[in-house]
Amino acid sequence: MKIAFLDRDGTLIFEPPDTKQIDSIEKLKILPGVIDGLKKLQADGFQLVMVSNQDGLGSATFPKKCFTAAQNEFLKRLKKEGIEFYKICICPDRKEDNCNCRKPKTGLVDSFLKKENINREQSFVLGDRATDMEFAQNIGVAGFKMQTNGAFPRIATVQRTTKETNINIACNLDGQGNFRIDTGLGFFNHLLEQFSKHSLIDLAITARGDLEIDEHHTIEDTALCLGECLAKALGERKGIQRYGFLLPMDDTLVEVAIDLGGRPYFIFDAKFTREYVGDMPTEMIEHFFKSLSDALKANIHLKVRYSKNTHHQAEAIFKAFSKAMRQAVDADPRAPNILPSTKGIL
Incomplete structure (x- = not known):
């Protein structure tokens, strides 16, 4: 079972900056992209679990009937769209109460985690606070942080x-460059971490391969999975910049051009003077990007203009690609929800 653990206030519905309470139906505002985002998660096989701290719920300053009215209306609106939560977990305590259920503590979900057969490598927490990310770490799943009251992010798993x-x-795709990566190959981990950091795409990658034979299958299949995951997160590719870079690193200059137009093509122009960097074969760098291009359905042109250091060359390639991807996947404020093509499809 795949679970999307979702915070509520500031993540799914607007959180008033002053009171931080949604205590009436009039204050209920569903945030941009939430309906489509939740539908997409359900269609991808996720069960939705709400996990929310509601400070002082049931007190004189936050009567339970006020919370319930807004909560029921929220759930009613979602149900009309075909969206239902598998489980809803609410902590009514304040921080000073020092309870065991308030996030980032795990008391709200401990029994649920023991009872259900959850695929933690395919599950995640989405929230707008550092405590949500701590909560994700405490239950052993990926954590994706969004801006408070921001648009619902583009998330996918493969x-x-x-x-x-x-x-x-x-x-x-709309992350902060946070990563949790383990492929069994140290230098490959490092390159994927560079991709996440410089593209601002949050990544959680776990790869287990037949490294006792060689590195080929692990690197190739990670590239195929990564390309598929990015493509799934892009969806119909509406509202994106689409095109995306020259990047210098000491003695090295790398040029990467990318088009997320839905047609894979790949040009690679780089020569390595070493067979390995760390535990990664340099010949697999070209194969990685070819596999990624195919799975992502992207046109990628990659050229190393000059370099004297193979380590710098490999790292600059991944950094330049990261910058190109960051530019290409960014939302275009002048063309929201508009397909960047005259063909009508990407």
């Missing part, structure tokens, strides 16, 4: 299991 590898990837 799992690929073969006789050679088992890959789990979760991504948030």
Whole structure:
């Protein structure tokens, strides 16, 4: 079972900056993208679980009937759209009460986690506070942080299991460059961390491959999974910049151009003077991006103009690609929800 653990106030509905309470139906405002985002998660097989701290719920300053009226109306509106929560967990305590159920503590979900067969590598927490990210860490799933009262982020997960590898990837295109990556290959981890950091795409990657044979299958299948995950998060690719970079790193200059137009093509112009950097074969860098291009359905042109250091060359390639991706996936404020093509499809 895949679970999307979702915060409520500031994540799904508008949180008033002054009172931080939604205590009437009049204050209920569903945030942009929430309906479509939740529908997409359900269609992708996620069960939705709400986990929310409601300070002083049931007190004189926050009567339970006021909360219930707004909460029921929220759930009613979602149900009309075909969206239902598998479980709803509410903590009514204040921080000073020092209870065991208030996030980031896990008391609200401990029994649920023990009872249900949850795929933690494919599950995640979405919230707008640091405590939500701590909560994600405490229950052993990826954490995706969004801006308070911001638009619902573009999130996707992919799992690929073969006789050679088992890959789990979760991504948030609208992230902050946070990552949790373990492929069993130190330098490959480092390059993927660079991609996340410089693209601002949150990534959670766990890859288990037949490294006792060689590195090929692990790197190739991670690339295929990553491309598929990014493509899934992009969805119909409406409202994106679409195109995206020259990036210098000491002695190295790399040029990357990308088009997320839905047609894969790949040009790679780089020569390596070392067979390995750390535990990663340099020949697999080209193969990684070719596999990524195919799965992402992207046109990628990558050229190393000059370099004297193979480590810098490999790292600059991933950083330049990251910057190009960041530019290409960013929302275009002048063309929201508009497909960046005259063909009518990407």
